[in-house]
Amino acid sequence: MPANLTADFLKARNEFRAAKDRHDKLVALEKMLATIPKHKGTDHMQADIKRRIAKLKEETQGKSSHRKGPQLDHIEREGAGQVVLLGPPNSGKSSLLAALTNAHPEVAEYPYSTVLPLPGMMRFEDVPIQLVDLPPMSAEYSESWLYSLVRHADLCLLTLDGSLQAEELANTVEEIILLLEEHHIRLVRRKEITEEEMRVRDVPCRIVLTRGDLGDLASRVEELSDLFPVIVTSPIDRTGLDALREGVFVALDVIRVYTKLPGKPADMVEPYVLPVGSTALDAVRMVHRDFVDRLKYIRVWGSGRFDGQQVPSTHLLADRDIIEIHLS
Template sequence: MSANLPPAYYEAEKRYRAAKTVPEKIAHLEDMLTVMPKHKGTDKLRAGLRKRISKLKTAIQSKKSLGKRDSAFQIDKEGAGQVAVVGFANVGKSALVAALTNANPEVADFPLTTWKPTPGMMPVENMQIQLVDTPPLNRDYVEPELLDLIRRSDFILLVVDLQTDPVQQLEETISLLEEHRIIPRHLQDRYTEQGLLKFIPFLVLANKNDDENTDENLEIFRELIDADWPLCSVSVTSGRNLELLKMTLVERLKIIRVYSKAPGKEADLTSPFVLKKGSTVEDFAAKVHKDFAEKLKLAKVWGEGVFDGQKVQRDYALQDGDVVELHI
């Protein structure tokens, strides 16, 4: 059977032959796999490309210079939380991160532009959340270090293209992650054996909801997926709902902002300490300084649920916006 390869395949092949670095060669080989039609006539060719990709990636990993400390996938967490932005190729992950942060990931209309993760800081009021643009997921091959990065993240933002079969994209992405023991936290009760599984909170983001004309697509998508899937929609192109997405991430990360006040001075309301919901005065003291929790004598709190300057115990649960004065 003839392979009947499309022109895009030969264009990718030309770029592959002209590539000078191994990562570029891998990216163009993956381009060739993506545009290649799936039928019996291409089975051997697909297998050959996958073998070539595997060899190149093994060569990269075997280099001593790519120890874990030097790996592009080892990204230190910063800000109020680390959000891994994941999905298949060409759903708009890089454009989203570029629109929301100070990062400059390469953005293009063709797939597989991103081959290494790119972190950026997203400002939300007086704090920042770290977004990490990740290489596209691909059922033919997933970089093990990418999976490790996703497992380490605090939250997963799963991006789908609302205008190109988002249901299939969601199902295939979740299936692929589940194969690697990464499970949405809201599905945790469905698993009896949980020892080797990593449960992480998810938000499904339907991108390319550009205007009222695509709202119908969103409603159809919402009806076709399980009701318990947390869902938000945006348009990176028009900026629609980007501010809503920011606040949704803050809510889903379940974080609070707490401000420090030195005795006899005004509170510093510009640089909050970010804690998980349910954190106590003792947790806050440890966040301010590692020795403060042990040496803490008393604390005063200004905020909801207390009168100004009320003395509280170290196990007092703090609320978002509380001001705390520690006495050591």
């Protein structure tokens, strides 16, 4: 039976995805539960929403405080997106994290040197993006909490040793895909909204081949490109690192929006980062929620027909747009 999701439910779901803290997520989930059509086609989705609400309430009330040690299955999200580095032992994940961020992981020649999740901040131009180095994943052994981090990531960088043969690399990718699917996680080229997504989590994926300094990896790239887009890198001679930064930004499906005051130059130092498809009103809401009720009109530089055009609140923004908010 089709879900026939309402506009109010879809709006609440977008609010849930944009929420940064537990309180906002809980409010959005309760809106989702209130607005979802009640019939057989949405039974599983309703149950999943109720489960998430219960879990967030438990976390908010501190009922899980009896757990000892650090919380390994959650890393506080920072920047424009949370990107996990996933791969088999000795694939070069930690070396990539060290080359791209300010983090200092343990880099060793022996397998399983990464035992805890380690975050670091990478910059693409003026946008900070969080990278999280995860312990290795293989059929032989994987940490149970690792799957939760992958499930909640905005992007997965499947990191592989480019010195291996193409067939071995393809087999490794298929093995990891199967391991994730056992935990209801599906790696995809680009995330699409589906009725199934409340049960199976789609996570966009890019393959990153390390050891790009060792020679031509064209045959490996050709073999793996049928699965996911491939980026060749080397932390040693820094091959492909700029391409990887750009590839991550593009894969996150976000845009940068800058603001300006009337009669003043635009603030081009620190943009607001919104999902692709965001409107002018979404940007106003991100600048300050209270501005929505006081909004008089918006001018846009970039995606308008001309610079400084007054646009409706439903105007779709593009990357690097500048907005000028006028309030009553």
